[in-house]
Every structure is written in C-alpha cells, then in structure tokens.
Amino acid sequence: MAPNDDDEDYGFSSGDEAELIALSQSASTKRKSSAELPPSKRIALQYQSANKALTENFGMKEFRLQQKQVISRILSGKSAAVVFPTGGGKSLCFQVPALAFAEEDELAGTRAEGEHGITLVVSPLIALMKDQTDALLRRGIKAATFDSTKSREEYLATCEMLRNGELKLLYCAPERLNNEGFIEQMKHVRGGIRLLAVDEAHCISEWGHAFRPDYLKIARFAEEICAERVICLTATATPRVATDICETFGIDESSGLFRTSTFRPNLQLLAESGVSKKELHPKLFKFLKSNPGSSIVYVTLQKDTEQLAVELRRKGFNARPFHAGMGAPEKAELQDDFMRSKDLIIVATIAFGMGIDKASIRNVIHFNIPSSLESYSQEIGRAGRDGKLSKCMFYVCGEDLHLREMFARGDLPTRAAIRGVLQEIFTPMNTSQPIGNQLQFSHYSQERDFDIRSTTLKNIYAQLELTHHLIRATTPIYSKYTWKPGPGFQSTLNSDKSPAGVAIKNHAKYGKSLYSFDMDMAVASSHLPRGDILKKLQTFHDNGDLELKPAGVMSVYKILSRLPKTAPEVEILVDVLYATFQKREEEALARTDEMLQLITAKACFSKSLAQHFGDDLLDGKTECGQCTWCTTRKAVEQRLPPPVPFNHSAWNAVLDEIEGRDDPRLLAKVAFGIGSPKISYELKLSKHGVFGSMDDHNFLDLLRAAESACSNPKTSRPKPKLAPKTTTQTKSSSSKPAGKTSKSAGRRSTPK
Numbered sequence: 001m002a003p004n005d006d007d008e009d010y011g012f013s014s015g016d017e018a019e020l021i022a023l024s025q026s027a028s029t030k031r032k033s034s035a036e037l038p039p040s041k042r043i044a045l046q047y048q049s050a051n052k053a054l055t056e057n058f059g060m061k062e063f064r065l066q067q068k069q070v071i072s073r074i075l076s077g078k079s080a081a082v083v084f085p086t087g088g089g090k091s092l093c094f095q096v097p098a099l100a101f102a103e104e105d106e107l108a109g110t111r112a113e114g115e116h117g118i119t120l121v122v123s124p125l126i127a128l129m130k131d132q133t134d135a136l137l138r139r140g141i142k143a144a145t146f147d148s149t150k151s152r153e154e155y156l157a158t159c160e161m162l163r164n165g166e167l168k169l170l171y172c173a174p175e176r177l178n179n180e181g182f183i184e185q186m187k188h189v190r191g192g193i194r195l196l197a198v199d200e201a202h203c204i205s206e207w208g209h210a211f212r213p214d215y216l217k218i219a220r221f222a223e224e225i226c227a228e229r230v231i232c233l234t235a236t237a238t239p240r241v242a243t244d245i246c247e248t249f250g251i252d253e254s255s256g257l258f259r260t261s262t263f264r265p266n267l268q269l270l271a272e273s274g275v276s277k278k279e280l281h282p283k284l285f286k287f288l289k290s291n292p293g294s295s296i297v298y299v300t301l302q303k304d305t306e307q308l309a310v311e312l313r314r315k316g317f318n319a320r321p322f323h324a325g326m327g328a329p330e331k332a333e334l335q336d337d338f339m340r341s342k343d344l345i346i347v348a349t350i351a352f353g354m355g356i357d358k359a360s361i362r363n364v365i366h367f368n369i370p371s372s373l374e375s376y377s378q379e380i381g382r383a384g385r386d387g388k389l390s391k392c393m394f395y396v397c398g399e400d401l402h403l404r405e406m407f408a409r410g411d412l413p414t415r416a417a418i419r420g421v422l423q424e425i426f427t428p429m430n431t432s433q434p435i436g437n438q439l440q441f442s443h444y445s446q447e448r449d450f451d452i453r454s455t456t457l458k459n460i461y462a463q464l465e466l467t468h469h470l471i472r473a474t475t476p477i478y479s480k481y482t483w484k485p486g487p488g489f490q491s492t493l494n495s496d497k498s499p500a501g502v503a504i505k506n507h508a509k510y511g512k513s514l515y516s517f518d519m520d521m522a523v524a525s526s527h528l529p530r531g532d533i534l535k536k537l538q539t540f541h542d543n544g545d546l547e548l549k550p551a552g553v554m555s556v557y558k559i560l561s562r563l564p565k566t567a568p569e570v571e572i573l574v575d576v577l578y579a580t581f582q583k584r585e586e587e588a589l590a591r592t593d594e595m596l597q598l599i600t601a602k603a604c605f606s607k608s609l610a611q612h613f614g615d616d617l618l619d620g621k622t623e624c625g626q627c628t629w630c631t632t633r634k635a636v637e638q639r640l641p642p643p644v645p646f647n648h649s650a651w652n653a654v655l656d657e658i659e660g661r662d663d664p665r666l667l668a669k670v671a672f673g674i675g676s677p678k679i680s681y682e683l684k685l686s687k688h689g690v691f692g693s694m695d696d697h698n699f700l701d702l703l704r705a706a707e708s709a710c711s712n713p714k715t716s717r718p719k720p721k722l723a724p725k726t727t728t729q730t731k732s733s734s735s736k737p738a739g740k741t742s743k744s745a746g747r748r749s750t751p752k
C-alpha cells in the first residue's frame with residue numbers, strides 16, 4: 001500500500017485538547033472480567049455471543065477460514081495476528097468480538113450497561129475506514145471514525161457516544177496516535193479498550209514493503225491505553241514480517257498467529273514481455289478481447305491511467321481511469337459503476353482496490369511492474385473472489401524498470417540533508433532546554449529547506465523518537481488560520497472586548513476575501529494561552545460569524561532525554577540515519593528484482609509466490625499447471641533495449657541548468673527524472689526539458705558523472721542564459737559510450 005494524501009490525519013487542533021482531557025476525566029469504573037468465570041461457562045458464553053453477533057448482526061451462517069479460532073482467542077482475552085488473503089474476512093475477526101464483548105458481559109453479568117468498552121481500529125486510509133463504518137452503521141452497529149474529514153459536530157457526537165458507552169467500534173488513522181489529547185481520551189474510555197485492531201499490520205515491519213513510521217508507535221500506544229488485547233491483521237506478510245508483528249505486540253507466534261494460505265487455485269498467473277510499451281499495447285487489447293469481464297489494469301502513474309483508458313476506449317472497450325488525484329464524488333461514482341457493471345475496465349493506480357469488494361472481477365492486469373511481490377499478491381487477490389477462474393496478466397518491458405528505480409532512489413536523502421534537519425532540531429537553544437519541554441518544527445519548511453521528501457522526513461523523526469528516544473511527537477498545532485467572514489463578523493469582533501477577542505482583532509489581516517491570522521504572533525504579543533484564542537475563534541465559527549480553516553501545521557515534540565549538543569554527536573546520528581535510508585533503497589531495488597524473478601525464472605509462478613509467503617500449493621502439488629511457466633515451459637524473457645551511449649549534450653544541459661556543485665545526487669536526479677522538493681519548488685525544473693532527459697541511462701552512471709562534476713566544479717560549465725529545451729535536443733546522443741555497467745545496471749541490465 002502506497003502512502004497517499006488520504007493518510008494525512010492531523011485531525012483536531014490543540015484547541016480540542018482541553019475538551020479531550022476534560023472528557024478523559026469521566027470516571028472509569030472498576031471492572032470484573034468474564035475470565036473470572038469457570039472456564040467451561042466462559043467458553044460457552046463466548047461461543048454463544050460470537051454466534052449471535054455473526055448471525056444476528058452480520059446475517060452470516062458460519063465462520064470461514066480460521067475466523068472462529070481467531071475470535072475464540074480474542075474473546076478469551078489473548079492477542080492474535082491474522083494473515084488471511086484479501087477478501088478472506090479479516091474484518092469480522094474484530095467486528096464480531098466488538099459486539100460479542102457486550103453480549104458476553106451481559107450473559108455473564110460481569111459488567112453494567114454502558115461499561116462494555118470499545119474496539120479501537122487503527123487503519124491507514126480514511127476511505128477504507130469510512131466504507132467500514134458506513135457498512136456497520138447500515139447494520140445498526142454503533143461505529144464512528146475520528147478523522148480530519150469530520151466536522152466538529154460529528155466529532156462531538158462521537159465523544160457523546162463514548163461518554164454514554166454506546167459506541168462499539170471507533171476507527172482512527174495511525175497519525176492520530178501522535179495526538180496527546182487522543183491518547184488521554186483513549187486511556188479513560190468508559191469500559192476501556194477491549195480490543196485494539198491494527199489493520200494493514202505489515203506496515204509495522206521495517207522488513208515489509210509498506211513500512212510506515214507511525215505504525216511503529218502503535219505498540220507503545222497499546223500499552224499506554226491499557227488495551228486488553230490486540231489483533232493485528234494483514235493480507236500480505238512474509239514469515240519474517242509475521243514474526244516481526246508478533247514480536248512487536250508480544251503475541252505468542254505458536255498459538256496466536258493465524259495464517260491461511262495465500263495460494264488461490266482459481267487465479268491463473270500469466271506474464272508476457274516486450275521491448276517497449278508500444279509493443280505491449282496490442283497484446284493488452286488482444287488479451288482483453290479474448291477475456292471479457294470486469295477488469296482492473298494497474299499502472300504506476302496517474303497520467304498513464306488517463307492515457308491508457310483513452311486508448312482502450314478508442315479500441316471499443318468500456319474503460320475508465322481511476323487515481324488518487326480525482327475528486328471524492330467522482331471516485332465514489334466510478335466505484336459504484338464498477339460494482340454494477342459486468343464489463344467495465346478500470347485503469348488505475350494502486351489507489352483503486354482497497355475496500356472494493358466485488359466478487360466477480362475476472363482479470364487483474366499489471367501494465368507496469370508492481371512495487372513488490374506483496375503488492376502484486378494483494379492486487380491480484382482482488383480477482384475471482386467468487387472462486388471462478390480469473391486471469392492475472394503481468395506485462396513487463398524494460399522501460400518500466402526506470403519507473404521503479406525512480407521510486408526506489410527518490411527517498412534516499414543526502415547526508416547533507418539529514419545533517420541540515422538535525423542541526424535545525426538540535427540548535428544550541430533547543431539542546432539547552434530541560435527534558436519535558438516542547439519543540440516545534442514545520443515539516444513543510446524542512447522538506448523544502450533541506451530537499452527531503454515528506455515520508456523520509458517523517459521517518460527521521462520516527463527514528464529519533466523510537467530508536468534513539470530523544471524526542472516524542474505530540475499533538476501538532478496549527479500556527480496559521482484563515483477564515484471567510486460571515487455577515488455579522490465585524491460587529492461581533494468589535495463588540496467582543498475579551499482578551500482573546502482583542503488579540504484576534506489585533507492580528508487578523510484581511511486579504512481579498514479571506515482573513516489570515518498568525519497564531520504564534522498573537523500568542524507572543526498577547527501573552528494569552530493558545531487555547532484561549534483558539535476557543536474564541538472556534539466560538540465565532542460555531543456561531544456562524546466566520547468559517548475557520550487551519551493552515552500551517554507545526555509538528556510538536558517533547559524532549560525525552562538529553563539531546564546531542566556537539567557536532568560529532570550529531571554526525572554519529574547522521575551516519576546512523578543515512579545507513580538506514582541506504583538500506584531501504586537497496587531493499588526497494590531488491591523487491592523489483594524479486595518481482596521480475598517470479599516471472600523470469602524457470603519455475604511455477606504460483607508455487608514461487610506461495611513460497612515467498614511461507615506457503616505452498618494445495619495437496620502437495622509441485623506445480624499449478626496453469627501459469628505461463630506451467631503451460632509453455634518457457635521462461636519469460638526480460639527484453640531490454642540496447643544500451644545507449646552516454647549522452648554528453650543532455651548531461652551538459654543538466655549542468656547548465658543547475659549552478660550548485662555541492663549535491664551530486666541532485667544533478668543525477670534531475671537527469672534521471674527523480675523529483676524532490678528542491679527540484680520542484682526552488683529550481684522549478686520538474687517540467688523543464690532537462691528533467692528526466694537521461695531517463696534511459698543508468699542512474700549510477702549519472703551519479704558518477706555528477707560526482708566528477710562536483711569534485712571539479714571549475715571545469716563544469718557556467719550557467720548560460722536559459723534557452724528553451726526540446727526533448728529531441730536533450731535526448732540526442734553523443735558517440736562516447738556509457739561507462740561500465742554497474743550493479744544497478746546488472747539489475748536493470750542496461751539503459752533503455
């Protein structure tokens with residue numbers, strides 16, 4: 001699962017803090033557990049309450065896979081890790097207990113009404129949380145989400161349900177665990193957190209393909225909120241990742257890990273190669289003609305979803321694009337159409353699929369290289385949930401290697417970038433502060449100032465927090481606000497003589513149609529608590545005097561221990577952090593290798609895939625009998641275009657555009673087409689002809705050329721007057737051959 005804009009969840013501002021903490025003060029009563037009952041009675045009650053929830057609330061007849069065993073374990077008070085394939089019914093493993101707790105409590109007479117507690121679900125995507133809560137609400141089950149799309153009224157209504165003990169399931173994003181008020185609130189939920197469910201739990205593991213730093217904080221959170229037990233769920237975990245999940249949450253692997261085979265006998269895994277995309281298009285059309293039915297075609301880039309959908313429509317197919325950049329109503333409409341249609345082909349990025357529960361998807365096609373075997377397995381897992389034969393075609397060509405390399409290499413920051421961030425965190429002023437004090441940083445500014453990607457920066461902070469125990473993220477605050485004034489705004493503000501009202505009046509600046517307000521400045525000059533001013537703004541908002549929008553989020557960190565003060569101390573950290581990012585880059589490149597190995601090796605695709613997850617084919621079979629290898633006995637050849645000679649004129653054009661000679665990686669990235677904050681915002685090169693003008697070269701060759709340009713800055717070219725670039729100009733090649741192919745070139749083999 002790739003990160004996208006859905007996952008930003010700063011949620012409620014620090015103004016809510018007071019309210020959350022007040023809410024947390026509501027007394028939690030001492031509870032007696034059903035574990036105190038005789039074992040036979042307890043098991044009977046658990047069985048009864050789980051079955052009742054399954055049949056009455058979900059309208060299902062029986063449990064499937066190992067749902068029953070998982071639920072029994074959860075109801076008996078123990079934690080579990082669940083690795084079921086996509087569509088395997090993981091959600092019921094926590095939804096049934098969420099309802100069964102109350103039922104069991106009542107049958108056993110162990111808890112009073114309203115004291116049954118809640119199941120808290122940590123889930124990475126707002127859209128997914130919404131789908132699940134909507135489905136639960138339709139069944140009359142009280143469920144809610146805490147996410148940034150919720151209005152204040154909706155949020156307060158959820159708080160009220162928590163206070164009344166009515167809520168059964170609460171969903172939130174992992175980012176919310178940075179919110180101090182939320183942690184306090186969860187510590188004191190009426191009836192307690194009976195179960196903490198961690199969806200997409202593979203994100204916890206640094207060995208996994210979709211590691212998310214905020215996931216690492218969940219285990220600590222579980223302890224802090226005294227969750228009675230934890231359930232971790234994933235569809236894609238290698239044995240190593242599953243072990244990691246169990247170790248992180250103290251789950252006994254021998255009795256608490258429930259894993260069903262990822263092998264799906266009705267999925268026919270196929271692959272074909274071509275030298276170029278152009279060559280693969282007719283193959284795709286032919287495939288779709290002879291294999292009609294609901295289909296998903298996965299591509300990597302948003303623009304390709306649109307282009308390919310147009311081409312497919314031109315060929316007479318019912319095809320439409322889908323990607324994260326589309327508006328929510330448009331996405332919802334398309335998903336509904338897909339659910340209803342029998343022949344719709346969705347050309348999508350990985351944004352499509354999670355939460356799509358259509359049983360009769362006949363084809364899943366990869367038209368670019370998936371990022372890992374885990375992603376591939378998850379994506380093909382959406383086909384044929386009705387058990388009927390479904391085809392999973394993977395088209396591979398040399399061009400696509402560039403795309404994967406772009407993603408893999410884009411996250412590695414330079415040492416200088418890491419050093420810059422650390423120096424800004426560990427300034428003499430900050431390092432002289434006592435433990436417990438708070439520091440504030442704008443990630444947004446740091447990304448641009450130090451040319452570092454957002455996910456990478458988050459990762460640095462997570463490592464400082466979880467590995468080095470130096471600082472700890474706490475509730476972010478908004479430093480700036482904007483608002484649209486309502487009709488009575490001016491007179492309300494003029495007549496409000498409270499200190500907060502006056503501070504707002506003094507610092508609100510009117511632009512064309514909006515007011516802007518710098519909270520930091522207002523706090524500094526009025527000496528009022530931030531919360532007072534925020535509360536006043538919120539009251540104006542609630543009364544319709546203005547429409548408030550927070551802007552400019554500041555991440556806040558509490559100092560946990562003595563911070564590094566000296567340059568050598570900081571340098572040690574720079575080295576450690578850099579090494580972890582370097583390792584992640586290597587792993588990302590290796591994942592592409594594994595993906596290609598699956599289809600190019602002389603082996604059954606299904607068996608190799610199953611083995612990657614520690615599984616095997618059914619009934620001791622050695623081959624599936626239906627994949628491309630089994631039916632042709634020919635390995636798919638990775639067909640690569642011939643290597644290109646080093647393009648000196650394109651390289652010189654890159655050097656002409658970038659004056660600085662202190663960052664070789666930056667030069668190489670521009671030539672290769674790897675974006676970064678500096679390239680987009682400061683150099684404004686992401687749409688320039690030089691950007692990606694050498695995407696057919698080997699990245700490491702470009703890096704070497706860049707290192708040489710940086711070590712001999714005098715010989716590198718002076719920046720001439722900007723001349724418009726054309727692709728033909730930059731792509732024309734010189735006669736000088738490329739250098740010896742590198743390790744990466746061996747992987748990518750040759751430039752296209």
Ligand SMILES: Nc1ncnc2c1ncn2[C@@H]1O[C@H](COP(=O)(O)OP(=O)(O)OP(=O)(O)O)[C@@H](O)[C@H]1O
Nearest residue numbers: 060062063064085086087088089090091092235357
């Ligand atoms: N015991 C059952 N009997 C009948 N239907 C079930 C049962 N368990 C789950 N289902 C149905 O199977 C479908 C998939 O379930 P669910 O969404 O929980 O799968 P999942 O494992 O979470 O999948 P994903 O990995 O895609 O999120 C749903 O429609 C659900 O209602």
